Amino acid sequence: MKIGSSNIYITTMLACISRTSYAFSVHGGSRRAATFRTAAVRSSHKQNNLNRLQLQQSFLSATPATSFDDGTCPYYITTPIYYVNDKPHIGHAYTSVACDVLARFMRLSGREVMFLSGTDEHGQKVEASAQKKGVAPQDFVDEVSMNFRELLTQMNVSNDQFIRTTDAEHKAAVQHMWTTLVENGAIYLGAYEGWYSVRDECYYNESELVDGKAPTGAEVEWVTKEPSYFFKLSDYEDKLLEFYEQNPDFIAPESRKNEVLSFVKGGLKDLSVSRMSFKWGVPVPGDDDHVMYVWIDALANYISALGYPSVDAGTKYSNFWPASVHMVGKDILRFHAVYWPAFLMAAGLPLPKRLFAHGWWTKDGEKISKSLGNVIDPVELVEKYGVDQTRFFLMSEVTFGSDGDFSDEKMVQKVNSNLANELGNLAQRTLSMVFKNCGKAVPAEIGSYTAEDEALLAKAKELREVASTAIANQAINKYADACISLVWDANKYVDDMAPWALKKTDPERMTTVLYVLMETLRHVAIMYQPLMPASSNAVLDQLTVPAEERTFGHLDTSPIKFGAPISKPVGVFPRIEMEEPVQV
Ligand code: MSP
Numbered sequence: 001m002k003i004g005s006s007n008i009y010i011t012t013m014l015a016c017i018s019r020t021s022y023a024f025s026v027h028g029g030s031r032r033a034a035t036f037r038t039a040a041v042r043s044s045h046k047q048n049n050l051n052r053l054q055l056q057q058s059f060l061s062a063t064p065a066t067s068f069d070d071g072t073c074p075y076y077i078t079t080p081i082y083y084v085n086d087k088p089h090i091g092h093a094y095t096s097v098a099c100d101v102l103a104r105f106m107r108l109s110g111r112e113v114m115f116l117s118g119t120d121e122h123g124q125k126v127e128a129s130a131q132k133k134g135v136a137p138q139d140f141v142d143e144v145s146m147n148f149r150e151l152l153t154q155m156n157v158s159n160d161q162f163i164r165t166t167d168a169e170h171k172a173a174v175q176h177m178w179t180t181l182v183e184n185g186a187i188y189l190g191a192y193e194g195w196y197s198v199r200d201e202c203y204y205n206e207s208e209l210v211d212g213k214a215p216t217g218a219e220v221e222w223v224t225k226e227p228s229y230f231f232k233l234s235d236y237e238d239k240l241l242e243f244y245e246q247n248p249d250f251i252a253p254e255s256r257k258n259e260v261l262s263f264v265k266g267g268l269k270d271l272s273v274s275r276m277s278f279k280w281g282v283p284v285p286g287d288d289d290h291v292m293y294v295w296i297d298a299l300a301n302y303i304s305a306l307g308y309p310s311v312d313a314g315t316k317y318s319n320f321w322p323a324s325v326h327m328v329g330k331d332i333l334r335f336h337a338v339y340w341p342a343f344l345m346a347a348g349l350p351l352p353k354r355l356f357a358h359g360w361w362t363k364d365g366e367k368i369s370k371s372l373g374n375v376i377d378p379v380e381l382v383e384k385y386g387v388d389q390t391r392f393f394l395m396s397e398v399t400f401g402s403d404g405d406f407s408d409e410k411m412v413q414k415v416n417s418n419l420a421n422e423l424g425n426l427a428q429r430t431l432s433m434v435f436k437n438c439g440k441a442v443p444a445e446i447g448s449y450t451a452e453d454e455a456l457l458a459k460a461k462e463l464r465e466v467a468s469t470a471i472a473n474q475a476i477n478k479y480a481d482a483c484i485s486l487v488w489d490a491n492k493y494v495d496d497m498a499p500w501a502l503k504k505t506d507p508e509r510m511t512t513v514l515y516v517l518m519e520t521l522r523h524v525a526i527m528y529q530p531l532m533p534a535s536s537n538a539v540l541d542q543l544t545v546p547a548e549e550r551t552f553g554h555l556d557t558s559p560i561k562f563g564a565p566i567s568k569p570v571g572v573f574p575r576i577e578m579e580e581p582v583q584v
Pocket of ligand 1: 083092299329330332362368
């Protein structure tokens with residue numbers, strides 16, 4: 001059976017069926033968990049249940065199909081590997097958290113996931129940083145790479161593997177790829193002279209320079225003529241254009257794709273892929289005087305991490321390659337969208353399915369740079385605002401793919417309104433009312449649902465569909481927006497239903513309203529796990545949702561159990577108080 005967006009409809013139908021099974025089992029005007037079906041209903045629903053189980057089984061491990069992902073196959077997602085010339089900054093945290101949200105979302109959707117991150121440890125830039133510190137390159141990279149590994153832990157990033165380009169297996173894999181390229185006639189020995197930017201680790205044509213600098217603003221240096229191996233990139237101009245045409249969703253967002261297209265249409269020159277003037281790199285097989293260009297070394301990490309050159313059935317490579325998504329910043333798209341596909345084509349290997357280029361953060365409207373002294377340290381953000389708050393802000397503040405501007409005011413405003421005032425308040429007031437008015441337990445009995453109850457529950461049930469469609473397209477902010485919107489609706493529902501007033505006038509109705517709210521919160525918290533893992537789970541704990549019933553598959557199958565005891569509620573999203581007051 002083909003699983004895709006149609007399957008989402010199946011789920012909505014299933015949601016209706018399962019709602020029938022616990023929402024319309026009237027027993028003396030009220031409902032109890034254990035008494036929700038008559039024998040007649042049971043037998044007439046037998047076949048339906050079988051079908052439902054089969055369908056649910058398939059939806060348990062699926063996300064909506066797109067033109068680049070069937071929604072069921074193993075999902076392989078990668079961050080760029082980070083240069084270890086300096087300590088981690090917000091850009092590194094941003095890319096890593098974005099991938100983490102996608103990886104966690106896919107796991108909770110039931111898909112098999114491989115999530116890779118790591119460090120890019122060779123090249124002139126790293127060699128120069130080690131020299132500046134007066135330490136051997138290997139000692140230097142060992143220390144700095146550790147900072148990046150720690151950053152992932154501090155940001156609660158769930159990568160399955162951490163690759164270092166100084167790993168022996170990686171070096172052997174790159175050398176194998178190089179030899180394959182030579183055997184396939186894609187590499188030849190020539191001589192290079194021209195402009196090079198060490199900061200960008202990139203060659204530039206004279207025509208690309210702006211006021212004597214790289215278009216990125218980086219300094220460039222003239223490389224005097226030296227022997228160099230070249231990759232026949234010019235052979236791949238037409239092949240790449242044909243590939244982009246046949247795979248229109250290969251590069252996202254669309255605006256970035258157009259940049260790549262015009263770059264390739266502008267003509268591709270053969271690429272210098274080895275250097276003799278420094279030593280800190282992977283030696284060219286059979287010619288130790290050369291080390292490989294750092295980008296050929298770095299890009300190969302995506303397959304070396306899977307055990308390439310072992311590619312036979314049953315290997316990690318055969319299970320996960322081609323990658324589902326390479327997540328990159330907009331500045332390194334060209335390397336991923338032009339060089340990497342050309343290397344893979346030349347090596348006879350399949351191309352990744354999707355490249356997504358996210359935007360850049362600025363600080364108070366200015367480009368972030370060391371010289372301006374406005375670098376944002378992600379660890380400081382986490383210490384000041386909390387991990388989930390930082391993750392939430394970075395992922396929901398701007399359209400994923402566009403640039404964003406960071407300021408403490410925006411951070412406080414967003415966290416205080418969407419988390420403290422809206423989600424935190426919803427959870428706190430619902431749980432407090434249940435704790436105080438329902439005997440410190442989930443209501444044991446509730447009444448029939450009204451149209452308002454049904455409407456809110458229906459919106460809660462739709463959340464997975466909306467969020468999954470967004471995530472299938474890496475529209476991370478849209479996924480967050482869908483959760484935010486459901487919380488708004490739930491808060492409006494509380495205000496309209498005024499359960500505190502029902503306490504005296506209609507206690508049974510109060511229990512129904514509170515149960516509807518708990519169920520809505522269960523949906524919100526389950527769906528928020530990829531974005532805010534710890535906080536969502538703290539809410540789920542308080543809602544009495546068992547730890548093993550928190551996957552997306554459980555949304556429709558495992559409602560909160562009537563009568564379960566709850567403990568005194570604890571606030572999960574504290575308000576951030578600024579020294580200087582911020583208007584919220
Ligand atoms: N080593 C290469 C990648 C090789 S992948 C085979 C590299 N490393 S990097 O450490 O310089 O950059 C890592 C990521 O951080 C890039 O995706 C880059 O776009 C991102 N960012 C750097 N500064 C950033 C911001 N100010 N905002 C958002 N992301 C930014 O490039």
